[in-house]
């Protein structure tokens with residue numbers, strides 16, 4: 149467990165949990181940004197990290213967005229420097245060869261929603277609300293929200309949420325594909341950890357390839373993407389995990405995957 153108070157990292161049985169702990173709303177302040185930089189270095193060194201979960205402390209907010217009180221400074225010096233570490237963090241979440249799950253324990257607004265969008269899966273507590281309300285401040289999302297939201301839920305719905313700044317319920321988010329699951333009050337982290345520990349025992353190479361193929365393939369022309377998929381199928385046919393999976397099936401026993 150890192151000794152920071154605004155961002156904590158715990159790794160238990162190859163499942164990492166990053167908790168944004170910056171009361172009262174887990175805003176992405178300068179202190180959070182600096183701590184995230186350290187945490188990013190730590191997780192990059194982590195040996196057998198198989199799944200990562202990101203959540204907020206408390207029950208009010210996952211993350212209520214960028215630090216609005218810091219904006220006057222950003223207006224003076226420009227927003228790029230503040231965005232850089234988040235872009236690096238979000239790129240890590242998207243490129244890491246492991247499933248990344250956002251456990252939405254509370255409001256996910258602005259930069260908080262953008263952090264959730266950079267994860268592979270989103271599990272939302274039933275009371276959670278999500279949105280990109282930047283337009284109500286005369287702003288636009290600056291941590292990838294305009295791009296990831298449109299790719300995830302389609303351009304027209306994304307424009308509707310961006311134009312209006314509407315904050316939607318977890319159920320509405322489920323309907324449009326913005327979250328994967330809605331879970332009972334107060335159980336987002338518990339459910340995310342259940343899924344994380346299940347995935348951590350799964351075929352890690354297969355999940356890494358599936359993540360990479362979806363993330364990279366959907367930006368390519370179909371035939372190129374299909375070729376990339378076939379190249380990965382050829383690679384996976386040479387893994388021990390496939391041998392183990394087939395042998396376990398034939399011998400009617402649970403597989404023990406070694407992630408190689």
Ligand SMILES: C/C=C/C(=O)SCCNC(=O)CCNC(=O)[C@H](O)C(C)(C)COP(=O)(O)OP(=O)(O)OC[C@H]1O[C@@H](n2cnc3c(N)ncnc32)[C@H](O)[C@@H]1OP(=O)(O)O
Pocket residue numbers: 172173175209212213214215216217255257258259260281282285287288289290291
């Ligand atoms: C590139 C990225 C851009 C962005 O992310 S832009 C920001 C997008 N986020 C938002 O627009 C959310 C703004 N916040 C709110 O809408 C509300 O707040 C909440 C719904 C999160 C909570 O509302 P309630 O329960 O009524 O509490 P409260 O009095 O509004 O807030 C408690 C304290 O938290 C501060 N705070 C809230 N959100 C932020 C924020 N995003 N950045 C900095 N501070 C924030 C407030 O000012 C206040 O502080 P004090 O107690 O000193 O008055």
